Amino acid sequence: xxxxxxxxxxxxxxxxxxxxxxxxxxxxxxxxxxxxxxxxxxxxxxxxxxxxxxxxxxxxxxxxxxxxxxxxxxxxxxxxxxxxxxxxxxxxxxxxxxxxxxxxxxxxxxxxxxxxxxxxxxxxxxxxxxxxxxxxxxxxxxxxxxxxxxxxxxxxxxxxxxxxxxxxxxxxxxxxxxxxxxxxxxxxxxxxxxxxxxxxxxxxxxxxxxxxxxxxxxxxxxxxxxxxxxxxxxxxxxxxxxxxxxxxxxxxxxxxxxxxxxxxxxxxxxxxxxxxxxxxxxxxxxxxxxxxxxxxxxxxxxxxxxxxxxxxxxxxx
Numbered sequence: 001x002x003x004x005x006x007x008x009x010x011x012x013x014x015x016x017x018x019x020x021x022x023x024x025x026x027x028x029x030x031x032x033x034x035x036x037x038x039x040x041x042x043x044x045x046x047x048x049x050x051x052x053x054x055x056x057x058x059x060x061x062x063x064x065x066x067x068x069x070x071x072x073x074x075x076x077x078x079x080x081x082x083x084x085x086x087x088x089x090x091x092x093x094x095x096x097x098x099x100x101x102x103x104x105x106x107x108x109x110x111x112x113x114x115x116x117x118x119x120x121x122x123x124x125x126x127x128x129x130x131x132x133x134x135x136x137x138x139x140x141x142x143x144x145x146x147x148x149x150x151x152x153x154x155x156x157x158x159x160x161x162x163x164x165x166x167x168x169x170x171x172x173x174x175x176x177x178x179x180x181x182x183x184x185x186x187x188x189x190x191x192x193x194x195x196x197x198x199x200x201x202x203x204x205x206x207x208x209x210x211x212x213x214x215x216x217x218x219x220x221x222x223x224x225x226x227x228x229x230x231x232x233x234x235x236x237x238x239x240x241x242x243x244x245x246x247x248x249x250x251x252x253x254x255x256x257x258x259x260x261x262x263x264x265x266x267x268x269x270x271x272x273x274x275x276x277x278x279x280x281x282x283x284x285x286x287x288x289x290x291x292x293x294x295x296x297x298x299x300x301x302x303x304x305x306x307x308x309x310x311x312x313x314x315x316x317x
Contacts, residue, residue, distance in 0.1 A: 076139030
C-alpha cells in the first residue's frame, strides 16, 4: 500500500508505562467528585441542585472544603453556566456561600458564562464552548440544567449518547471535570440513577453522580462513583438568612426515613446486583439503619416482592 494512503496508527502505550496514582484514580473533591470526572447532579425540582452545584464551584475555585466537610484535592478556575438563573441571582448565592468559607469574591476564580443560549447539540455552540475552555482552562465546568442545553429527545439513546460523547471529548481535550445538573422523574421511584429523566445513557455516562432527595424539611445526598466505593448518604439542609448555604447534618441523625422510598431503594439495589445481597451488604450500600432495614425486608418478604436464599436476598421472580 502506498505510504501516503496508509491509515495513521492509533496511539498505544503499555499498561506498565501508565503513571499510577498512589491512591484511587484521584479526587477533585474527596468523596464527592473524581478528578477529570464527568457526571450529573440529579434531583427533583426545588431540591437545591443549583445550590449544591454552586457549592462545588466555590469549593474548587477557593480550595475550601465542599459543604464545609469534603476537602478539595485540586483547586483551580471554575466556569459555571446557569441557563435558568439571572447572573445577579447567581452572584448573590456565590457570595453567600463564599462568605461562610471566609472567602471574598475578589480573586475567586469562578466565572459565569453569560450568553442567552448554549445549545450542546449544535456544532457552532460546541465550538464556542471549546474556544472558551481553551482560553480560561478551568479545572471544573458546570452546566445547569441539561434540559435547557439541547433540543433533542432525552429518551432517545442514540441522540443522548451522541451528545454525551461530545461532552466527553471536551472533558478529555481540556482535562477538566464536568458537571451536568439534571432532573429526576416526577413519579416516585428509585433514588439512584434509574430515576434520572431520559435515556439510561445519562446514568451510565457518569464517573461521579450526586443525587438529592427531599426528606421532610431536609435533603438526602447520595453519591456514586465508577472507580470508588459509594459513601453513606448525607443529610443536608439549607440554612442561613443573610448567608444561605447548604450544611451537612449529623450523619447519625435519627430523622424518620420514609419506608416507601427505602423499599424502592432496596428493590433497585437487588435488581442491579448479579448475585444475592446479604443484609450487611444492603446496609453498607444504602446507608440504612439496621432496625429500619429489618422492618422493610420483613414487609417486602411478606408481600412476596423479595425472597431469602442461603447467600442473601433476591427479587422474588
